[in-house]
Amino acid sequence: MVKSKIPQATAKRLPLYYRYLNNLQHQEKTRVSSKELSEAVKVDSATIRRDFSYFGALGKKGYGYNVEYLLNFFRETLDQDELTEVALIGVGNLGTAFLKYNFLKNNNTKIVKAFDTAGTKIGTEIGGVPIFHIDELEERLPGIKVVILTIPASEAEVMTERLVKIGVEGILNFTPARITVPSHVRVHHIDLAVELQALVYFLKHYPLEDKKE
Numbered sequence: 401m402v403k404s405k406i407p408q409a410t411a412k413r414l415p416l417y418y419r420y421l422n423n424l425q426h427q428e429k430t431r432v433s434s435k436e437l438s439e440a441v442k443v444d445s446a447t448i449r450r451d452f453s454y455f456g457a458l459g460k461k462g463y464g465y466n467v468e469y470l471l472n473f474f475r476e477t478l479d480q481d482e483l484t485e486v487a488l489i490g491v492g493n494l495g496t497a498f499l500k501y502n503f504l505k506n507n508n509t510k511i512v513k514a515f516d517t518a519g520t521k522i523g524t525e526i527g528g529v530p531i532f533h534i535d536e537l538e539e540r541l542p543g544i545k546v547v548i549l550t551i552p553a554s555e556a557e558v559m560t561e562r563l564v565k566i567g568v569e570g571i572l573n574f575t576p577a578r579i580t581v582p583s584h585v586r587v588h589h590i591d592l593a594v595e596l597q598a599l600v601y602f603l604k605h606y607p608l609e610d611k612k613e
């Protein structure tokens with residue numbers, strides 16, 4: 401297996417590929433063509449071929465890619481065999497939805513603890529995840545390196561400082577606040593409004609070739 405560094409853009413597509421290939425394996429399919437994969441994950445086949453070349457997976461003409469080989473590679477690369485425990489901060493509309501969904505279906509990340517300030521939620525569970533008061537953060541968070549932030553934007557900066565102090569290494573930030581972190585902490589910012597705008601922009605300016613009239 402190839403162990404060289406994978407470009408970030410490629411790495412971001414790995415979970416997408418992984419999920420689809422996992423489905424194929426459940427259907428007992430042993431191989432997949434880049435065309436089939438391309439249609440399923442909505443990434444053009446040239447990009448898929450380039451991505452896969454980083455994994456040392458070279459599709460054979462008329463055969464395609466070996467599903468098991470790719471899955472093994474992705475499991476290693478995505479650390480799928482290891483459960484990553486995640487905490488969620490802010491059990492409001494968005495946070496509640498994430499707790500109900502949790503992520504175990506897709507891969508081995510799981511929300512194991514949640515925190516909020518609202519008295520009515522403390523001591524309850526949603527989707528099997530216990531909700532603690534945020535005052536207990538310093539006591540209960542250690543050991544967890546990844547946090548999902550779904551609190552009001554006004555709270556984000558102060559909360560981030562607390563998280564960094566406790567040793568959090570990755571923050572999935574759903575708040576509109578741009579938070580600042582030291583260089584050893586990684587923040588991924590998710591903004592559905594921006595994604596939606598991007599989609600509308602692409603539809604307008606880059607119509608798909610086989611768009612039906």
Ligand SMILES: NC(=O)c1ccc[n+]([C@@H]2O[C@H](COP(=O)([O-])OP(=O)(O)OC[C@H]3O[C@@H](n4cnc5c(N)ncnc54)[C@H](O)[C@@H]3O)[C@@H](O)[C@H]2O)c1
Pocket residue numbers: 489490491492493494495515516517518534549550551552553555559573574575576590591592593
């Ligand atoms: N990224 C996106 O696409 C997207 C979409 C919708 C909402 N949002 C953002 O996500 C955040 C949550 O949105 P929502 O609709 O769930 O809001 P909400 O008001 O329903 O939930 C916020 C929760 O955070 C809790 N909270 C407040 N201060 C806290 C603190 N210091 N520590 C712990 N918990 C605290 C509140 O008690 C509440 O339960 C907001 O910042 C919102 O702007 C982002």
